Amino acid sequence: MAPFGSAQRWVPPTKASKPEEMPTAQPQPSPFGTSQRWQPPKAAPAQQAPSSPFGTAQRWQPSKPAIPAQDDTPAEPALKPAPKQPKKPKKRKRDSDVMPDPAQDEATPKKHKAVLSKFEKVSRKVKEQPQQPPEEQESKPDVVLRDLQPLPQPAPVPEPAFEPTFSVLPNWLSQPITVESSKRVPFDQLGVEASFVKKLARHGYSEALAVQSALLPMLQPGYKQHLGDICVSARTGSGKTMAYLLPIAEALKDRTTPVLSAVIVVPTRQLVDQALQVAEELCAGTKIKLGTAVGNVPFATEQKQLVKMRAQYDPKRAASLHEKAKQQWTTGFVENRGLVDDLMTLPADHVPRYDSGVDILICTPGRLVEHIESTTGFLLRSIRWLVIDEADQLLNQNFQGWSTVLMDALHGETPEDFMDAQERLRKERKLSGRGPALPPSTAQHITKVILSATMEKDLTKLGALKLKRPKFVHVQDEQEHPLAATEGDSFDLPTTLTEFAVPVSDGHKKPLYLLYLLLNTVFQTSNGDEHKEASDKESGEDSSEDSSDDPEDSEESSDGSSSDGGDSETEEKPITKPSIAKHKNRVLIFTKSNENASRLSHLVSVLEPSFKEYLQTMTPSSTAKQSKKLLKAFSSGSVKILIASDAASRGLDISGITHVVNYDIPPSATSYVHRVGRTARAGKSGEAWTLVTKSEAAWFWKQLAKGNNIRRGGKTVARVQWKERSVEYNRRRTYEAALAELQEAVAGTDG
Numbered sequence: 001m002a003p004f005g006s007a008q009r010w011v012p013p014t015k016a017s018k019p020e021e022m023p024t025a026q027p028q029p030s031p032f033g034t035s036q037r038w039q040p041p042k043a044a045p046a047q048q049a050p051s052s053p054f055g056t057a058q059r060w061q062p063s064k065p066a067i068p069a070q071d072d073t074p075a076e077p078a079l080k081p082a083p084k085q086p087k088k089p090k091k092r093k094r095d096s097d098v099m100p101d102p103a104q105d106e107a108t109p110k111k112h113k114a115v116l117s118k119f120e121k122v123s124r125k126v127k128e129q130p131q132q133p134p135e136e137q138e139s140k141p142d143v144v145l146r147d148l149q150p151l152p153q154p155a156p157v158p159e160p161a162f163e164p165t166f167s168v169l170p171n172w173l174s175q176p177i178t179v180e181s182s183k184r185v186p187f188d189q190l191g192v193e194a195s196f197v198k199k200l201a202r203h204g205y206s207e208a209l210a211v212q213s214a215l216l217p218m219l220q221p222g223y224k225q226h227l228g229d230i231c232v233s234a235r236t237g238s239g240k241t242m243a244y245l246l247p248i249a250e251a252l253k254d255r256t257t258p259v260l261s262a263v264i265v266v267p268t269r270q271l272v273d274q275a276l277q278v279a280e281e282l283c284a285g286t287k288i289k290l291g292t293a294v295g296n297v298p299f300a301t302e303q304k305q306l307v308k309m310r311a312q313y314d315p316k317r318a319a320s321l322h323e324k325a326k327q328q329w330t331t332g333f334v335e336n337r338g339l340v341d342d343l344m345t346l347p348a349d350h351v352p353r354y355d356s357g358v359d360i361l362i363c364t365p366g367r368l369v370e371h372i373e374s375t376t377g378f379l380l381r382s383i384r385w386l387v388i389d390e391a392d393q394l395l396n397q398n399f400q401g402w403s404t405v406l407m408d409a410l411h412g413e414t415p416e417d418f419m420d421a422q423e424r425l426r427k428e429r430k431l432s433g434r435g436p437a438l439p440p441s442t443a444q445h446i447t448k449v450i451l452s453a454t455m456e457k458d459l460t461k462l463g464a465l466k467l468k469r470p471k472f473v474h475v476q477d478e479q480e481h482p483l484a485a486t487e488g489d490s491f492d493l494p495t496t497l498t499e500f501a502v503p504v505s506d507g508h509k510k511p512l513y514l515l516y517l518l519l520n521t522v523f524q525t526s527n528g529d530e531h532k533e534a535s536d537k538e539s540g541e542d543s544s545e546d547s548s549d550d551p552e553d554s555e556e557s558s559d560g561s562s563s564d565g566g567d568s569e570t571e572e573k574p575i576t577k578p579s580i581a582k583h584k585n586r587v588l589i590f591t592k593s594n595e596n597a598s599r600l601s602h603l604v605s606v607l608e609p610s611f612k613e614y615l616q617t618m619t620p621s622s623t624a625k626q627s628k629k630l631l632k633a634f635s636s637g638s639v640k641i642l643i644a645s646d647a648a649s650r651g652l653d654i655s656g657i658t659h660v661v662n663y664d665i666p667p668s669a670t671s672y673v674h675r676v677g678r679t680a681r682a683g684k685s686g687e688a689w690t691l692v693t694k695s696e697a698a699w700f701w702k703q704l705a706k707g708n709n710i711r712r713g714g715k716t717v718a719r720v721q722w723k724e725r726s727v728e729y730n731r732r733r734t735y736e737a738a739l740a741e742l743q744e745a746v747a748g749t750d751g
């Protein structure tokens, strides 16, 4: 029987027009055919069945309601099913109809016959009953019919897709150009202009890092130049920004009049500022004009910066444009701040001409789309480089369909009103078929550079960027085996990074563990080597969650290695308070949300008031000016503890971060790689600490610490076990008081 009755099968009740007579409390016959509500057809006397307009109701008898009606009204069903009467089973040939086997008949004792006939009866009954899956036959909750129509049901779950065990990647992705991460080449040997070599040396950069030594020759004009697009996968802090900005700056160094030649797209305004700073340093002393487009600046201000309008004497075009303007006014559709608006501000016989105000534009994708769509004269026809940094994130999010809008603007034809003389001629020849065809103006010159530390070899997403003759450059360690084409995406951590994981028995105690970490390790003047001793012993031995997630481990040292060593030294001892003021270390702490960041910030400053002055929280609500100031303070060391959410995990290059703490576990391997990559940058050393609760341990060790998707050059994540008594030493009361205060504050805010 189908789960839903067809229209013919359901009979509206005679009193259905009175809604109050359809109390939901009363059991209603269900279209889903619950066993409680609907009895299979029985040989019930026909006169007892309720009448039906379809005349089939006699065949069905609603079962007795499972829940008695709340009032005394007889539980007449509001809807009556009119299912087809199940066909009366054909009269089966009885044994007697079949040619009897006298021998067998004789041999069958009488009592067996009786049993057989009972069995036949029962089987017949069973066949007559509508077939239901076994689980439906069990008692079901009462279903209340709410509508005459059957409820829509989700589509059946599709079969899992076929997953090939062979590579389906094209050659350029499956066979990347690999570059040793330790490779260093003096800039002058890479053909970098002397003036730029000097500039770099002034910043202390004498040699190109691995990714730069690979990319510079590919992007500079010369015999090594790659005449196609380039995808780059290189670990965090490897110098990717300079790798794409240096060749662009070099190529444009002699520019005198701005022409928009490079667009650099990054995901956040902080990264726009950061890339701008590197570009400013490189372009100092040249006439290259740099511009930005981000959401926090007034749109009109940006428009003025990006596009410069001038008047050009052209009576013929002026006449045709005035004609167009007249039509617009007649129809009432006047483009706001458009070409016609500009035309009205010009002297007679003049038309507006638009020039770019910048050579290099650094922007977020959303703002770029806005300019493409709404800024008159903002054209991408002269673009020679398109850079997409943090590409995996940008392609995953694809807000406002930015990649499609951008590709259309980049590869599409210039709108007629904005065409230059050459474009107009090209179009005329194409349409008329007269004269030799001219080659397309821009498409052949654009080089796309797509970069990330966690670049995914996802053809569908990369396909949105319409890459031409692409190459994949992968910077990796010499010890690492090159990834086989069939292996999934895998990301490399900086070799100078050391990772630790601290089991936390109870998530509520995390603030105390964090405090212990800050006081005992990050800001410990005596260099607190005890955790390293303990971790060295355990490093790599923690085969899984089984040992790390056991709270008893931390208390009673069920495994010998974690109970001795450093833990016993710190146990029961008051923590010697380091002087944070003079400390050089800086720590970036990640929480899973902005709210958590603010709360943690409050708790830490109550628990350790000496930290308050040096602690800040980064939230998206802070203005561009505030966050710039904050990052500067963190860079200079006047702020030493910065608490942030994942929004700060990508791309931020803040000098001097010695420690990263994952207070809340990161949501993915990608997020982990970017978070911990805020330290150990450009060959400097750094530490990453993750606080892992019991429930997170299995996932952490399997996916992040021991999975194949993160490669750490043969290193392991060291497990560091602290005794809870040491962690809580003298702090439990303060902590509880701080929590209560926080709760009150939250309640106060809510109220």
Ligand SMILES: Nc1ncnc2c1ncn2[C@@H]1O[C@H](COP(=O)(O)OP(=O)(O)OP(=O)(O)O)[C@@H](O)[C@H]1O
Binding pocket: 204, 205, 206, 207, 208, 209, 212, 234, 235, 236, 237, 238, 239, 240, 241, 242, 452, 453, 650, 651, 652, 653, 677, 681, 682
């Ligand atoms: N040739 C060089 N020599 C020394 N340091 C360099 C060199 N080039 C760049 N750096 C420094 O390396 C650091 C990291 O650079 P950058 O921010 O470009 O890394 P990234 O690869 O883009 O990292 P992420 O993936 O995290 O965004 C910066 O502080 C930069 O100043």
